[in-house]
Amino acid sequence: MRESWKPTDYPSLCPYLICHDPEGTISFLQTVFEANLLQRLDQEDGSLMHAEVRIDDSIVMIGGLPGADDNDAHVHLYVPDVQEAFDRAIAAGGKIVQEPLRKRNGDGVFGGVKGPSGTTWWLATQTDL
Numbered sequence: 001m002r003e004s005w006k007p008t009d010y011p012s013l014c015p016y017l018i019c020h021d022p023e024g025t026i027s028f029l030q031t032v033f034e035a036n037l038l039q040r041l042d043q044e045d046g047s048l049m050h051a052e053v054r055i056d057d058s059i060v061m062i063g064g065l066p067g068a069d070d071n072d073a074h075v076h077l078y079v080p081d082v083q084e085a086f087d088r089a090i091a092a093g094g095k096i097v098q099e100p101l102r103k104r105n106g107d108g109v110f111g112g113v114k115g116p117s118g119t120t121w122w123l124a125t126q127t128d129l
Contacts, residue, residue: 005125006078007108014052014059016074016122022048022064029053029060073119082109082125089113089121102127 006012019025026048029035035053043049048064061076079085082100090096090113097112097120110124 005080007126010059010078011057012078014061014076014078016061016063016076016120018063018065018068018072018074020066020068022051022062025062026051026053029055035060074122075119076122076124078124078126080125082111082123085123086111086113089115089123094121 017025026035026037030037030053033055035055037051037053038059039050039052040048041050043064047066048062050064051062053060053062063074077085086100094113094115097114098110100109100111100123102109108124108126110122112120112122114120
């Protein structure tokens with residue numbers, strides 16, 4: 001097994017905010033909590049697809065989705081083996097949101113499962129490529 005299955009200096013559990021106004025959310029977090037923007041990935045049209053900010057020792061992930069219900073709960077969890085955790089989640093009654101996959105070279109492998117209370121759990125394993 002890899003020595004580390006998550007990025008250096010990341011906690012295992014990160015809140016993931018799916019927002020209809022991700023730019024406003026990032027600005028709010030920077031202004032109020034002195035959040036430091038670590039990563040930003042944009043859609044082809046320039047709108048935000050994914051961002052990560054650090055607040056003290058925590059990471060908050062932000063996804064942009066016009067029309068999103070800002071009350072939907074999403075949690076990002078780094079695990080040693082994303083496929084194994086995903087399979088356990090499905091066996092326990094979770095609903096598939098996204099099969100585990102790697103979108104781009106350099107990305108980790110991640111997949112999504114909706115739990116019984118409607119929380120979407122994004123399971124991820126950082127991998128080297």
